[in-house]
Amino acid sequence: MTSTPPHQSILDKPFVLDLFAGPGGLDVAGHRLGVPSLGIEWDKSACLTRYAAGLDTLHADVSAVRRESFESLPPEINVLAGGPPCQTYSVAGKGTGRKALEEVKKFIDRLMAGDSDEEIDKELQNLSDPRTALVLEPLRYAIQATRSPNRGHRPYDVIVLEQVPAVRALWDRYAEVLQEIGLPDGTTYKVVVDVLATETYGVPQTRSRAVLIARREGLGAPSLPEATHRAYEAREWNRRNGGVAAPTNQPTLYDAEVPEPGEGPAEDDGLEHWTSMGDALAEPVGTHPGRRTPFLIRSNYGSSGIPGRRGVRTDRQPATTVTGRISRFVVFESVGDRHPDVVREGSRFSMNEAGMLQSFPPDYPWSGKAQAQQVGNAVPPLFGAHLLSAALGLPAPTPATMRKPWVPATEEQRAKLRSHGCGTADDCTARCPRPE
Template sequence: MKAVELYAGAGGLAMGVGLAGFKPLAVVEWDRWACDTIRENQRRGFPLVADWPLYEGDVRKFDWSSIEDDVDLLAGGPPCQPFSMGGKHQAHDDTRDMFPATVDIVRKLRPKAFIVENVKGLTRSTFANYYQYILLQLEFPEVPAKRNEEWFDHLLRLQVERTSGRQKGRKLTYNVVPTLVNAADYGVPQKRERVFIVGFRSDLAVDWSFPRPTHSFDQLLRDQWVSGEYWERHGVARRNRPTMAASMEARVRRLASSLPFAEELPWRTVRDAIAGLPSPSSRAANHYSDHRLQPGARVYPGHTGSPLDLPAKTLKAGDHGVPGGENMLVNTDGSVRYFSIRESARIQTFPDGFIFHGSWTETMRQLGNAVPVALGHAVARSVAEKLATVQLEKLSRQRGSVRGAA
């Protein structure tokens, strides 16, 4: 199956898409540092990116007519700053709002499916109308804005399109499923809430729902405070284990008296993520790429770091550099330090063999903007399975028609 990747950044979502079996026809990213990261890994022969046809530039300037193959999947995370809690919250008035460009590319390429990822802030009440506008544009890409038409007027036309029933006569419409997810529920060692907007072309008649969570906080609490398997797995002696928070006691008692869901795994923690890595200040850290101590970490109001035995707080790129609190580890003795680049990459589920290009601040920006590879893989795999099922059903019908004609 063939895919096109927009706003690729350092390649987190694109790697997840590749692991799901899609081959890239184009990987587009405008940021030079992120492109240098991909090119450096291609130069080193890193297999997940080796065959990527990388284009450094604006998606609006790419010659989409050069994509002659049928596109099975269009995937990408438009810049999140217009909607991010840490951004300027200007939405449609922000020049970095690339949702209109994304819809335009959907209209040109007519992919069988698309995956669009963005920050939780997109769903805030402040952006309610604009969020609906985005969803309706993706549902009806053949109803573009008219010349000089304001976005709200276009929204009203799209609402009429939805309620009038005229969409049945449209050649290109999509069944769109938006979902707010926590990456920790899918095995990512990070509490990272993101919106995924997944659409399938209506003519495929696909029934799809977002993949069920595979990991849970309750199962982590069982592992830590009921069975103790978590501490045993990490070789933490009883005398060195932290004290359970008083606020968790009633919940743990309830969990101890109930049966777990057999299919659930525990949330992965920072300790899980960085297991096997030496301290970034040690000499042994020299044997690992991108694993050096960055000095200067400190706690201040609203920036208290990530406890070792929980999933990390959301890694952030920051509007003016790296916000230290979110990208900082809190040890069990209360001491704090910045995550190294390699530790941050593990928290974002990038493979250890993948290295990053640029300064610490620039690299952390790439990581903070990335889609966790494991989460991208979970979503893309679900989409791939559905598209493969549709293709198999189509082939079966064709064989039945041939046999019937014979």
């Protein structure tokens, strides 16, 4: 594990509590910035990855920690962060996602009004999907901090949240109540909310996220992180390059001459060219041997309503959104020189490569089961570093910040972390959440 020395920020000693921490995307960002963190994660395999990476972790249910053991959390935590599960907020289908959004807004208002946790918990049990209530947890933690004797009833100074674009409506409601109403103790925040594209921060994939950054009144108004790279425009790419044909038994890799990075419009905007899959994977680093041969990928879901096309992109484009399906992506590699006419089906991405497309450092120690799902569910660390930097007033990170190979924890360090996170050095205990 590698950390840079801490910088000055709006806080003397920032310390992050990462809710729904997953395998460590936001925690990796914090460590690269020199900001310590503690993650709470429900999934056993994600916790195994975190222990292997040397990340402080509680293998626990976020809701249960708030109800039963909040006073055991380090009182010096002053930054609240997280991305609650999002499955129930899809706006597709019959509108159940939209209905969930409206239900949760009402609970937000009630929490800010000081309604009892017991009464709210009782009513939340009537929701059709219990995961719907999890998006309330960051707010409930913020309120609980002001009630905590262990903290001296001190509110969190900074709040950083991210989720799928459909959750923006809830972040907007969070912003309204945090600014205009305040927590039940009267604490108010300055808040910014928007939907950001991760490739505009150097992440080698197209992924949109709804983000919220809040600072406690008196710490100055927050701002969103400034983009460092250009946005990827699929229509512009297809217009200039003629598109990319779907792989068949002998597909063409490039249907038209592809411009090198830096060519094209908007060269005077001061932004770098977006990072392609080839940029991220070409060079050897750590145990990654490098993937210099030109390639294209075909994802396992349709693209633009054309099932036969199946989300095809070349190594000169950013990846499509990395999800738990990344292990199923088919990689077609060149059989010729740099500008081949024919490719053949090659291998799948390794977990190391999949993680690098999420901007995880090379050699991140993916562990346990469902590793592809862990990769896909994670916050891209480079994007997370930009969010934390903007929230805390730190210098913006660079892609090179994440490029250094990650040094895994030693067996002794893993045992110590698991003793704290699970209760014993080599196994889960009764206090760990059960999968059911």
